[in-house]
Amino acid sequence: MSRIDFMPQAVLFDMDGLMLDSERAIIDCWREAARELALEVDDRLWFDMIGMHEKDYVPMMLRTMTEQQVHALREACHVRYHRRIDAGMPLQPHVLDVLGDLQGRGVPRAVVTSTQRERAHLKLRTSRIASFFEIVITGSDVIEPKPAPEGYLKAAAALGVDPARCVVFEDSAFGVRAALAAGMTPIQVPDLIAPDADTRALGHRIATDLAEAYALLPRADAAMTA
Template structure:
């Protein structure tokens, strides 16, 4: 039975398409140390996938600096832009999947909660910027993930009905956004034990057969 071909595929970026989370972790570790804190795995779990405003509130609470969240986020943004100049690699299976979509003529885009400056920089650092004609950043929509705006805008730019598209996400926040926009959601958790309740399909990497099948790229048999 031939797999159903989606109208388009929309990739999250951080931790899904590219392994930028290490860059974020290095920046977060530096930020916390500057302000007398220690960045932990639990902090990472709480921040992963969160929007700028949500992260600001969480970081100011973590560091015990009420009212300084947006200032801290500005500082973190400067740190992570420096980290984004090096050591950014595609996640396992990502480039093979993109090439397969391109060869099959299935449109695709990136939809990220990160700001435009960061999205453009990490795509260049990873050497994949030429592969993505359509990208949407978190500072280009009114409401970031988990609101549906970013996914709706990506589908609009692709000229595709969201209900006929597939979104790929590594976090609960991102999956909630794709689900709210009406996409079929593939969850590929960056943290292996992280639950993604809004995912229709779960996979351990973008190389998994279930990812390719859900994206309309393989033939399934009985």
């Protein structure tokens, strides 16, 4: 992969799946909730919902469930998931190294997530990475969630930087499309779902982990190996 050919004015991060190892946790919670309610749900649904805002995944659930079942399933899942959030979500590999180096270099940082505001801030606090970010844009702060570019454009505006000079770290295809639509440079670090042919055809960089992604930034490779 070619390195980024400009020094970014800011680096923007997705949260779930990219920094927090939370996708596995939420899938486990969906499964447990479905078993508790004696609902037979195709396991593929949970994976298809990864990276989606609830306004998009609820209609998917309604294709095979009643409104009452969807409501009960979401409530049962959220109770379980909140317990895990309170305990602190585990971090993905290299997150602290990358955030610490960016902070040390004075590069502005923001989170752009589809998670609703209260839960997003709680996740960042209990995982002890909230202090690394000047700006957090959540699903509560936008009208159109990813893959729309609104969240990323709001983050750039809040930081006072040019979207074209922003690098975005994302794990999902929705996030990559949002970053591209915002005119930013995304680097994808897939978590549970490998990029499909349509996603790869977008032509962006795809890394195996956050350290490899960060090494594509100017000076980052030297910083990570120093």
